[in-house]
Amino acid sequence: MPRFAANLSMLYNEHTFLDRFAAAAADGFRGVEYLFPYDFAAADIAQRLQDHGLQQVLFNAPPGDWAAGERGLACLPGREAEFRAGFAQALDYAQALNCPRIHVMAGLTPTGAERAALQATYEANLAWAADMAGTAGRDVLIEPINTRDIPGFFLNRQDEADRVVQAIGLPNLKVQFDLYHCQIVEGDVAMKIRQYLPTGRVGHFQIAGVPMRHEPDLGELNHPYLFGVIDEVSAACGWEGWVGCEYRPARGAVSGGTSAGLEWLQRSGFAPVDGQGHPH
Template identity: 75%
Template sequence: MPRFAANLSMLYPERPFLDRFESAARDGFEGVEFLFPYEHAPEEIAARLRGNGLQQVLFNAPPGDFANGERGMACLPGREAQFQAGLLQAMRYAQALGCPRVHVMAGLVPAHADRAALRATYIANLRWAAKQAEREGVNLLVEPINVRDIPGYFLNRQDDAHAVLAEVGAGNVKVQMDLYHCQIVEGDVATKIRQYLPTGRVAHFQIAGVPQRHEPDLGEVNFDYLFGVIDEVSATCGWEGWIGCEYRPARGAAEGGTSEGLGWLRRWRTRTGA
């Protein structure tokens, strides 16, 4: 049965970040994810998790200068030392928060860059990072992202992500399969779930309505059907991960807007008894 985690970087935007944990718990979420925790002490976040009975299921390693447009460093030659320092910082947070998954953003392709050199750097960085994460019992995730939302992002397709995993050769490096990005880049999402979930290399899903990245019941994708596919395949392959709700509420920062937009989740819970 799919378990849904609230993405606190996007949901409940009317609340200060640390207050969003309580809002998520009040709406029945048992897990949370977010982009970056580094503006807050890990002890402070851990206290919010404990106080609201929540599990931390995912966050991102430091991406470089995010405010000025950077979206990861893993594929960038010459940034290895900064990448390594960021990964070690992420491991400290993962331990403090009891979080078993950390997403490593690949980065943007520089103008006139040699993609072969970028890929070699990406593979080498992931191999190094996998060894550090293995000591902490953490899975590292790579995520194919569409180039409409993030122009120039290095990793875009599911098949390429799985090829990267094969080349890295580490059992604790897995795929973060965002169905919003997958629909925009490739389509045929149900077939890809059936293809890749049984491999054991998909550690996490994320969802958002396409094309506006609002609630999953808004837009061109039938997420009720896809949830059923995940449920069906999970029953045969034993997958027990989470689905992150990484969308922007259609009601924006209106008071109670996120909670009002959770009708899709309430309907799913009623129908499945979850």
Template identity: 75%
Template sequence: MPRFAANLSMMYTELPFLDRFAAAARDGFAAVEYLFPYDWPAHELTARLQAHGLQQVLFNAPPGQWDAGERGLACLPGREAEFQDSVRRALDYAAALDCPRIHLMAGLLPAGHTREQLRPTYIDNLRWAASQAAAAGRDVLIEPINTRDIPGYFLNRQDEAHAIVQAVGAPNLKVQMDLYHCQIVEGDVATKLRQYLPTGCVGHLQIAGVPERHEPSVGELNYAYLFHVIDTVAAECGWQGWVGCEYRPRAGTLEGLGWLRDMASKQQS
């Protein structure tokens, strides 16, 4: 069975954020991820992790002006200094939380710009960030995101992300492969897992049902099959990453965890 991390930005939203750590541990999760830690002092988050025996496995670097609609800085010309400050701040939190990886959101295409025009800025920023992260013993990740959820997002496809990783050439720059986004944009998810996991360039997986982004047991993807694919490929190639549960529960987080309880029961039987 894959190793699952609860996404505390989307799950357990019936509770205050700092109470979600205890709930995730209670429900059997050994790790957590979330979008952003910056509204809380790092020592508070560290205390929650330690108190409940949880690992922090992922969070995002500051994305610019989120409330104003910005979704990352990495591809934006003229924002390099702000991007570098965001990476430094994320690395400080990663050190405090003992988090091995940080997601660097690419950003939205500015009006009048093409992806090809922005690609050099994106690559230069990622190369700088990877160097800084390597010195701190961290990985940095890029994630293809579908343009239905985030219209105009710079990075949308798995092959594009892996081409960027190759162009940057840093061993600690990896792809965050979200199967929800992958299915919406391009499909053929099982084949892509078999293609990309053995490369060593996938640092993290995420899941959600398609199309509503609810539990993985709901929707058009057969996650029982995909989890078997992940287990099989991981056993063959030695992939040891986490699978983040980045979905919105339909009717309460605990009520929607039957899929996880069923998996655990089958593994024990």
């Protein structure tokens, strides 16, 4: 069974952010991810991780002005200095939180922009970030995102992301493979897991039900089958990453919060643990 990490930007929203760590640990999660840590002191987050026996597995580099609709800076010519400053901040947090992976969002395609210029900026920024992260022992991840959720997002397909990683050629630059986005954009998810996971260029998975981004057992994807594919391929190629649960709880929104909607996780063979890390 894959190792599941709770996405604290989407799960446990019935709690304040810093209290979500305890809630995730109480449900048996041993890893957490989220969008951004920068509204909180790294020391405060690190204390929550330590208190609850959690590993920080992923967060995003600063995306520009999120409130104004920006969704990353990496592909935007003229924003290189801001990108580098933000990534340096992300590296500081990664060090403090012992987080091995930083996701760099590509950004939105500006109206009328030449894609070749955006691609060149994107690859140059990623090469710089991966080089910086490599000296700190961190991976940089890029994620194809569907244009229904984020219209105009620059990177949309698994083959595009894989080509970028190959073109740059640094071993710590990898793809964040979100099964939800992949199903919406191109489908054939199981075969894409089989195609890309053995290459060593996949650093992380994320999941959600399609099409509504609720619990993974709500919608058109057969997640138990896909978890089996991940297990099978991982065993063959030695992959030991995480699967981030990045969905909006539907059952929990009605009654009982996020925990009320975790039946899918228990059916997958997930074993909750107590506060001392022992299986129930």
